[in-house]
Amino acid sequence: MPNRTDKTLAETRSELLTTFTDADWQSYNHLVKWLRDSNVPARALKVGDTAPDFLLPDADGRLHSSDQLRRNGPLVLSFFRGGWCPFCTAELCALQGAKDDFENVGATLAVITPETRHFPRELKQSLGLDLMVLADVDYGVAESYGVLFRVPDETKAHYSGLGFDFGARHGSLEWKLPIPATYVIDRDGQIRSAFVEPDFTIREEPAQILTSLRQAMSMS
């Protein structure tokens, strides 16, 4: 299990930002501006929309359907960028820490990565996660939720320079990433809460997700 800390994701974010190099800041500012200017977040599914169905393999190649995941209660679905991103790994550790709280209110938690092959398995092992990590092979689910974007060339150059080969990690020649997003979906497949943030350093706090879950449960 990852070390539980009392830090919020906002506090962890502040710490991680202090480690940014000039090149990191330049790339970060460019990508967030590009995403806002391109209006990518406007395409994302919103509260009240019907969540698209999916069938995805987990890190061990076992299939899970959305139908099955929300059979017994609401589903918390969180899109993250990959095991290479420190903001994602911080979020995953925070979600791992809150997993029992989600389950105690009858919810199921699944996180979705664009990474394939051994990468999701290795991520789970390295962070000691027992979360359900689903692999969005060829980006179909992120696309259907409207949270997918093609990585702009400047960002691609920056990440390549850091040694991140998304082609190998995703098993695709296209370099695409999801905007980090967290959805609460009720048993009928309706989206009850949507957190979509083009600034990839900002993630929904688990406490806020729990509040959304309780609201969703009280309305159903």
Add this chain to the structure above:
Amino acid sequence: MELHQVRYFLAVASTLNFTRAAEQCNVTQPALTKGVQKLEQELGGQLIYRERQLTQLTDLGKEVLPMLERTLASAEAVRRKAREFQRKEVAPLKIGLAPSISASLVLDPIAEIAKFVPGLHVELRENSAENLVNLLLEGEINAAVVGDVQDMPDRIDGWSLFEERYVALLAPTHQLANRSSIGIDDLHETILLDRDGCDVFPKIKQSFFSEKSAQLGHCSGHDLHLQHMAAAGFGVILAPEHMPCLPTLKIIPLKGDQVSREVRLLAVQGRRYSPALDAFVKVARLRDWSIDVAQRSIPQALAPQVAGASA
């Protein structure tokens, strides 16, 4: 020839009564008679003797009866198939395997997708990697699992699944059976069993026999034949480590820079995936192909010994 005409004729043939045949086909007797007459015109002769008290098949009628029965059965099978497709009751998935790729590798992925794809019907085909690529492009197979492939067309998508080494398979009584590993000098002095159309031999030849020719012994196009020959002490097989092998064979790793290969999954770029193919590609691209896991997860009734598992 129309199917309703065939159905009318078969009804008359079974009842030998035009009135009952018309009732059975839920049409009027004149309509049934007209249909049979058209069939007779098309087949060039009378099929039924129509006498007041006696209706019976002519020699031509008797001759064409089995053929027309098969025609109707076949047409109904096609229609049933179409209905099943519409209701997604049949989900065909044709997977091509290169000769050195064991079918045991795809059993667990197939078992996994069968849980979610009702009516899954898998057909496995073995062929050379080059021929499998052509079969993919022609739509004869949906996916292929191959070893090293030269000159892949742009229209083919390929994903690396895993890398595997080569090992030696031999009888416990073979002179090399007590070695912990087998080196190139040993291989030069050893009779190797030869698989017809082997897709990995060029690489083995390049790695081990570039200066000295291999001593090739008996051959076969089937791995099991070769394994029985190896178990009988006729020679050594060099095989990929995932290949299942007879429990009577010893598995010994090769010494030094081992030959290895990348096993890849292929599908046609841009072609719409069926639910079965989509699930297969996704599971294959996430599966842990390391030998221990692959061996553990093969459905138990089918589990063979995998070459590297005891190496």
